[in-house]
Amino acid sequence: MQDYLHSETNMKSYSHFFSKPVYTAVADGRRFLGDYPPQEEDAASDATEGHDEDDEMYEGEYQGIPHPDEIKAAQRAARAAARAKARVEAEGLDEEETLAEQYENIIEDCGHGRFQWTLFVVTGLALMADGVECFVVGFALPSAEKDMCLSNANKGMLGLIVYVGMMVGAFVWGGLADKLGRRKSLITALAINSIFAFLSSFAQGYGFFLFFRLLSGFGIGGSVPVVYSYFAEFLSMDKRGEHLSWLCMFWMMGGIYASFTAWGIIPHYGWGFSMGSEFQFHSWRVFVLVCALPAIASLIGLMFMPESPRFLLENAKHDEAWMILKQVHDTNWRAKGEPERVFTVSQIKTAVQDDEFIEIQSATGTAFQRWMVRTMTLVKQVMQNIFALLSPDLRLSSLFMAIIWFTMAFSYYGLSVWFPDMIKYLQYEEYESKVKVFHRERVEHFTFNFTLANQVHKEGEYINDKFTNIELKSVKFEDSMFEDCYFEDIKSTNTFFENCTIKSTVFYNTDLWEEKFIDCKLENTTFLHPKKGCHINFQEENDIVIYLVSFLGSLAVLPGNIISALFMDKIGRINIIGGSMLISAGCTFFLFMSFSQAAIIAWQCLFCGVSVAAWNGIEVITVELYPSSKRATAFGVLNGLCKLAAILSSSIFSAFVGITKVVPILMSFSALVCGGLLALKLPETREKVLQ
Secondary structure (H helix, E strand, C coil), X not given: CCCHHXXXXXXXHHHCCCCXXXXXXXXXXXXXXXXXXXXXXXXXXXXXXXCCHHHCCCHHHHHCXXXXXXXHHHHHHHHHHHHHHHHHHCCCCCHHHHHHHHHHHHHHHHCCCHHHHHHHHHHHHHHHHHHHHHHHHXXXXXXXXXXXXXXXXXXXXXXXXXHHHHHHHHHHHHHHXXXXXXXXXXXXXXXXXXXXXXXXXXXXXXXXXXXXHHHHXXXXXXXXXXXXXXXXXXXXXXXXXXXXXXXXXXXXXXXHHHHHHHHHXXXXXXXXXXXXXXXXXXXXXXXXXXXXHHHHHXXXXXXXXXXXXXXXXXXXXXXXXXXXXXXXXXXXXXHCCCCCCCCCCCCECXXXXXXXXXXXXXXXXXXXXXXXXXXXXXXXXXXXXXXXXCCCCCHHHHHHHHHHHHHHHHHHHHHHHHHHHHHHHXXXXXHHHCCEEEECCEEECCEECCCEEEEEEECCEEECCEEEEEEEEEEEEECCEEECCEEEEEEEECCEEECCEEECCEEEEECCCHHHXXXXXXXXXXXXXXXXXXXXXXXXXXXXXXXXXXXXXXXXXXXXXXXXXXXXXXXXXXXXHHHHHHHHHHHHHHHHHCCCHHHHHHHHHHHHHXXXXXXXXXXXXXXXXXXXXXXXXXXXXXXXXXHHHHHHHHHHHHHCCCCCCHHHHHHHHHXXXXXXXXXXXXXXXXCCCCC
């Protein structure tokens, strides 16, 4: 009982650590920040005016129950003592480590509450926008290829261009976030993504659409590296692993959002408008537009959020950092019903500045010259930061993390493409197995006014026949003759005339172009008012199964997310990563038994549910391994490498669809085993303060 009565005295003695507000300089260049704004020695906040602390008594004190604040203070003191002992054993006290410990104590004093949860939602929406971006082109492509008459080469380029933009964007925005600020970089990146995603929905030509999606991907590429660095710097050590894992759930929500909106919008052809024949805004363009909403919502939310105080301290902006930390403290404790708590922090240390500071007078040169000097200086600093990742103290960790990121992304993104492609292939095989073949049919004076689908007509004769207001789906005429026939209002999909003779025939308002006639002989044949462009057939091209596959794959991530979040701090990051990757490698062998669409969907859900734990661990440990001055840069480089692996694997895996399963499965297995075993060699970081 007597020990607990001293808690007030202990808290007062702890406050002696915070001295009066002064800036002082010492020989090694460090500056110390005093209380801001200045207060009188006996001053109290408005919330505590007329409040006698000595008259208060914790009600559990009579029962010998420690106050929660005492428990937290004791735990914090124990951790500080352990870290101090470790530094003594390491023979040397590093200045940045001192700042790291001090910042950790401040964040613990600020508590975890309303501010962090608000930032969680805002940054989560940015992460959700990244998840949506990975699905947009894939869902829109079946319609876009018809709307813009895309060749197979153009379709392949459109599918990869987003990842190219995201790869470059991760590299650029990660580097800028360490020099310009997390919040500023994220706002700029999301603004670029929102603007060009909006423009891409209105682009009528393939070239403009490709360009706008490239820049949209470039913008959203900054989301992942900046979001994790930004959010982690507002979390205490005991909350970091769990809450960064919860943040990963927003990427899953991005996949679900994209699947649902595609399912609900794209098949509705009437959800669009046209302005003449040159401007068409079909439903798939509405879908592209709606997919920009998470980025816009996050962008608006970030306008009300502050910069990372840790970044400000790294750049010697003491006053701004102090004010933001006070805002975090007051917001959290006010929401918890304890507004009387006073923010009493002082003597915040800042790291030694390694970068050269260049000040340019307004009268020096032209505005363009001054801009060029600043830009080149910024580029130089970013490149120096990137090369610093290969310094002796970071070289091994960077190499290990690069291999783990690459192997995980290679398997995950490769199989993410392989699963829906295999389902499409099985659907195609099933459709082909039901084809109807007609040999040497002779049809005269007949009117075809019904849909022809999945048919092959060989050596037929069609004389004085009419084909009016019909759809031709996967129809092929071989070695046939058409004489005195009339085609009107025809819509075709995958329809061809091969080695046919067509005499005295009229094609009026059809989409049958010259490329539809392969080695055909046309005699006295007329094409009147041909339909411009290509035309969409939603019933065939937008199979609901593909949306369902993506939705279930995203939803299957939920159990793995929950489990990894709950156990991230209990069993450690490296065990989560290594175990998840090795179990995922074992799951790939089930793919040999994928003989049906249902089996492929089941194995996809299993793989996604298991592998997400590895993703969570990789992202958490990447935040914790690198110092604050290089955290976003390292994350950007590694995430850019991840997108490179996605480009390579999606190209390789799709090439083997319908040929063999062995190569994709063995490549995925090998990559996951390699990355999983290497992850077990990483240092554990769950008890490490952010440097």
